[in-house]
Amino acid sequence: MTGFDRIETRLPDLMADLAAAKVPDYFDDMLERASQTRQKPAWASLERWLPVDITAQTSTLRGRAPALRPLVILAILALAIVVGAVLYAGSQRQDELPPPFGLARNGTLLIGTADGDIATFDPATGDTRSLISGPGREAGPLFSPDGQRFVFVRTEGGKETLFVSNADGSNVREVGPVGAGDAWWEWAPTSDRLVVTGLDEGKPTVVTILDVDSGARTAFDLGIAASTPTWRSGHDQLVFGNWDSANAGHYVVNADGTGLRRIETADGTISDLSLSPDGSKLAYATWGTGTGPSERIHVIDIDSGSDTVITPDANDGYLWQGPVFLPDGRSIVARRFTPEGGSFRLAVIPADGSGPPRFIGPERIIEGGGADFQVSPDGTKLFVQYRNGETLEPTSFVVDVATGEATEHQVKPEGLSWQRLPLTD
Amino acid sequence: VVVDQRELVERAQRGDHDAFAELARRFVARLDAAARLILRDPELARDAVQEGFIGAWRNLPTLRDPDRFEAWLRRLVFRACIDIIRRRGRRLIEVELTEIDAPAAGDLASIVADRELLDAALGRLRPEWRAVMVMHYYLGMPLPDVAATLGIPIGTAKSRHHRSLEEMRSSIAADLSTTPSPVAGGQYA
Numbered sequence: 001m002t003g004f005d006r007i008e009t010r011l012p013d014l015m016a017d018l019a020a021a022k023v024p025d026y027f028d029d030m031l032e033r034a035s036q037t038r039q040k041p042a043w044a045s046l047e048r049w050l051p052v053d054i055t056a057q058t059s060t061l062r063g064r065a066p067a068l069r070p071l072v073i074l075a076i077l078a079l080a081i082v083v084g085a086v087l088y089a090g091s092q093r094q095d096e097l098p099p100p101f102g103l104a105r106n107g108t109l110l111i112g113t114a115d116g117d118i119a120t121f122d123p124a125t126g127d128t129r130s131l132i133s134g135p136g137r138e139a140g141p142l143f144s145p146d147g148q149r150f151v152f153v154r155t156e157g158g159k160e161t162l163f164v165s166n167a168d169g170s171n172v173r174e175v176g177p178v179g180a181g182d183a184w185w186e187w188a189p190t191s192d193r194l195v196v197t198g199l200d201e202g203k204p205t206v207v208t209i210l211d212v213d214s215g216a217r218t219a220f221d222l223g224i225a226a227s228t229p230t231w232r233s234g235h236d237q238l239v240f241g242n243w244d245s246a247n248a249g250h251y252v253v254n255a256d257g258t259g260l261r262r263i264e265t266a267d268g269t270i271s272d273l274s275l276s277p278d279g280s281k282l283a284y285a286t287w288g289t290g291t292g293p294s295e296r297i298h299v300i301d302i303d304s305g306s307d308t309v310i311t312p313d314a315n316d317g318y319l320w321q322g323p324v325f326l327p328d329g330r331s332i333v334a335r336r337f338t339p340e341g342g343s344f345r346l347a348v349i350p351a352d353g354s355g356p357p358r359f360i361g362p363e364r365i366i367e368g369g370g371a372d373f374q375v376s377p378d379g380t381k382l383f384v385q386y387r388n389g390e391t392l393e394p395t396s397f398v399v400d401v402a403t404g405e406a407t408e409h410q411v412k413p414e415g416l417s418w419q420r421l422p423l424t425d
Numbered sequence: 426v427v428v429d430q431r432e433l434v435e436r437a438q439r440g441d442h443d444a445f446a447e448l449a450r451r452f453v454a455r456l457d458a459a460a461r462l463i464l465r466d467p468e469l470a471r472d473a474v475q476e477g478f479i480g481a482w483r484n485l486p487t488l489r490d491p492d493r494f495e496a497w498l499r500r501l502v503f504r505a506c507i508d509i510i511r512r513r514g515r516r517l518i519e520v521e522l523t524e525i526d527a528p529a530a531g532d533l534a535s536i537v538a539d540r541e542l543l544d545a546a547l548g549r550l551r552p553e554w555r556a557v558m559v560m561h562y563y564l565g566m567p568l569p570d571v572a573a574t575l576g577i578p579i580g581t582a583k584s585r586h587h588r589s590l591e592e593m594r595s596s597i598a599a600d601l602s603t604t605p606s607p608v609a610g611g612q613y614a
Contacts, residue, residue, distance in 0.1 A: 007543060007593055011562040014543045019458035019563075027453055030475045034449075034482040035442045248440070268440075321486070337487060344487075 032204075035243060098422045100145035100189030101233040101277055103327045104377035107147050107419025108167065112139030114412055118152055118169070121416070123381065123398040126409045131169040140415035143167070144191035147420040151185065151194065151212070153178055164212050167419060175212055184228050185210075195229050195238060207238070207257070220257030231255070232302075233279030239263075239302070241273050250282060252302060264305045266298055274324050274332075276351070283310075283323035283332050283351070295319040297334050299351055310353035322371075325351065326401070327379040333360075333401075335371055344371040344386065348401060360404035361397055373399075377420040385413070434491035437482070445485070449478055452495065455564065456502045462559045463506045465548055473509055477502030499564075500574045503556060507575065510552040546596040550589050557585040 098104040111121045111128070116137035119128045132138050136156030143150045151164050160178035162185065165171060179198020186195050193211050200206040204225035209218045224247050229240035236255045242248060249269050253260040268286040275282055276299075283299050297320045300307040310332065311320045319337040326333060329351065336345050336357070343365045347357035364371070364386045373384040382399040384406070396413070397406040430451075436444035453474065460470035480501050488497055547555060553575075560571045572582035 007546075007597070008562065008590055010539075010543065011547075011558065012565075014540055014547075015462055015559060015563040017540060018544055018547075019461045021454040021458040023450065023454050024457045024471065024474070026471050026475070027450070030453075030478055031442075031446050031449060033475065034445065034479045243440075243442075319486075 029202075096422065097146045097148070098377075098420045100191065101279070103277075103379065103423060104147070104420035105423050106376050106378050106381070107143075107421040109383070109416060109418050110141040110143070110150060111411060111413035111416040112141060112152070114414070118165075121409075121411055121413070123383065123407075123409075126407075126411070128411060132165060132172060134172070138163075141417045142185070142187065142415075143417045143419045144187045145189055145420060146191040148191065150417060150419075151175060151187075152415075176210065176215065179208075186228075186230050189231055189233070195231065197226055197229065207240075209255070222251075222253060222257065222260055224251070224260075226251075228273060230273060230275060232275060233277060235279055239273050239275060239282065250284065263300060263302055264307075265300055266307060276325050277327060277329040281325075281351070283325060285321045285323060285334075295321060295337075297321075297323045297332065297349065299323075299332070299353070308353050310349050310351065312356065323349075324373070324375060326375060327377060333373065333375065333382065346371070346373065346382065346384065346399065358404070360401060361399035361406045364395070374416060374418060375401075376418050383413075383416060383418075430494065431491045434485075434488070434494045438485050438488065438491070445482055448494070452498055453478070456499065459559050459563055460502060460506055462547075462563060463503075463552060463556045464509060469509055470506075473505040474502055476505040476508075480505070496570070496574070499560075503560065503574055504576070506556060507553065542597050542600055543593070545600065546593040549596050550592060554585045554589045554592075557582055558589050561586060 109121045109123060110131065111119055113119045113128065113130070116133075116139070117130045118132040118138045118141050119130045121128050132152070134154055134156075136154045138152050138154050141150045141152045147167060149164055149166050151162055154161050154163050162175040162178050163172055164175050165173075175194075177199070179196060179200075179202060183198035183202075184196065187193075188195060188209070192213060193209055196208045196210050197204065197206070199208045199210075199217070200219060203221070204227075205223055206219050206221050207226050207229055211217070224242050226238075227241040227243060229238040231237075232239050232252065237252055237259075238255055239250060239252050241250050247262075249265055250263045250273055251260060252263055263282060265282070265284055266286050269284050273282060274284065280301060280303070281299050282302055283297060285295055285297055296309050297311045298307055298309055311334070317338075320334055321337060322335040323332045324334070325331075326348070332349050332351050334347055334349060334357075336347055336359075337343070338345075343363050345359055345363040346361045347359045349355075349357045361382070361384055371384065371386045373382045375382055380401055382397075382401060384397045384399055385394045386397075387394045394412045396409045396411050398409065399406045430448070433444045433448050437448060456477070457470060457474050460473045461467055464470050464473060477498065478501075481498050484501075488494065547558065550558065556575060557568075557571055560566045560574065561568060566574070568582045568586060569579050571586075572579040575582070577585075
């Protein structure tokens with residue numbers, strides 16, 4: 001066996017023999033998955049936000065006392081007391097939870113850690129504390145709109161399963177398998193159901209409403225692929241993206257699968273959907289159709305179709321991508337990419353396009369990488385991750401939206417979610 | 426019609442799925458094979474290749490130089506392999522040794538047996554080291570390129586390469602010294 005003295009001369013043939021190079025049988029499925037995937041990194045769920053249309057209720061009581069017999073007066077007083085008590089009790093229950101959309105107070109920030117745990121992360125100190133350390137690898141926490149519980153993915157034995165837990169990490173229980181293909185899950189405003197894709201053998205056209213507690217499912221086939229369906233505030237509707245060549249764009253559909261219609265966005269729509277807090281508007285990015293960099297950020301009224309470009313003139317030399325509404329609905333955070341030099345920077349832009357971008361956080365060279373962020377429920381902070389295209393190693397920052405100052409942290413989350421709590425004032 | 430790779434990359438960067446499919450078809454076979462060699466598990470290899478290619482599609486708009494697409498794609502797939510290795514807690518992926526026909530005594534052409542010995546030695550390497558060997562010997566990448574792809578210093582790549590060869594030689598020598606005589610039926614006891 002003297003041939004082993006110089007095994008390196010035999011390794012190329014050996015390896016070619018061991019692993020024949022052929023197009024794998026999953027190739028078409030992989031392309032299908034890619035075709036359903038938007039062109040940006042997917043480690044984080046975008047901020048789910050928040051309506052500001054809390055309808056004020058006015059009292060109908062009048063101060064003028066009618067001349068009625070004492071018995072009637074007593075009856076009215078008793079009724080008023082009962083009604084008042086009911087209203088008070090109801091208002092107290094509402095105060096315990098934030099509304100499903102709208103500004104909220106910052107609660108716990110959960111992350112998936114490199115060690116495969118779900119942990120709390122304190123953006124002020126950078127401290128992490130393990131919350132769920134199960135038998136598999138846990139990642140991708142996503143709080144419900146009421147902040148009472150969260151779902152996460154456990155990977156064990158190569159199998160991905162969705163679990164739900166109380167906000168404190170207790171009462172962990174299985175929800176069901178993670179779907180195939182462009183799997184996606186998003187909480188319903190009622191915090192008891194999820195809208196899920198990928199469950200029906202990964203069929204991209206099927207959207208499933210999954211009851212987290214009972215496991216009951218209601219599915220409907222839209223006939224076109226539905227990517228990242230998200231509830232529309234103030235409407236019993238879902239908004240989703242589609243990235244098939246023939247149908248690319250954003251769509252709105254009733255939550256029972258009826259009434260599908262396309263939102264008439266500009267040509268070359270590429271980005272994730274980003275809904276305004278009141279559900280009336282959609283922010284999106286476009287590819288330029290001419291030469292040179294001309295990607296712009298648009299805001300469109302979903303019902304009227306009125307479309308506004310909010311980024312500077314198309315000849316500013318930058319690419320603008322990934323818009324996300326801030327919780328107050330007045331501003332949008334977007335990514336500005338510099339084609340010459342490959343750097344990213346975040347900017348805050350008035351949602352109505354009435355002012356120039358205001359840049360926040362550090363500028364980073366991340367050619368071939370990307371930048372993702374999540375907005376805090378109160379809209380004052382961003383958790384930002386830059387992924388360098390050379391090493392693909394993420395760098396994390398917490399950015400103050402008002403001042404633009406950034407604090408670097410060592411954590412490299414695999415998914416993160418900010419708990420929403422009721423406003424105290 | 427032969428379409429220039431740079432043109433395909435630029436079309437894919439503009440969201441052209443067909444262009445991306447053509448690019449993917451050009452590279453998937455070799456990268457899938459390389460991932461299988463590194464991870465020694467076809468299912469894990471599939472996961473790594475899918476993660477790499479879908480990541481490429483997602484991040485393609487930010488790739489500045491289309492001519493660097495192939496190197497960039499390789500990096501994404503191999504980084505996915507390394508991520509999978511790390512997720513598995515740095516445990517060596519077990520290799521099932523299949524029963525093989527023993528070579529006839531003195532038969533230097535016992536290619537099958539040699540292959541099994543080499544395969545076993547390769548399988549015993551740490552996955553990160555094996556990645557260096559696969560990229561260097563299977564894909565023919567110079568060690569500086571291997572280092573750049575894996576995000577490690579060139580000295581580390583050279584060290585892993587050298588020590589991998591040493592470990593493989595030791596492993597094969599040990600196997601040969603303990604190989605039992607063939608038994609009836611041509612299988613190891």
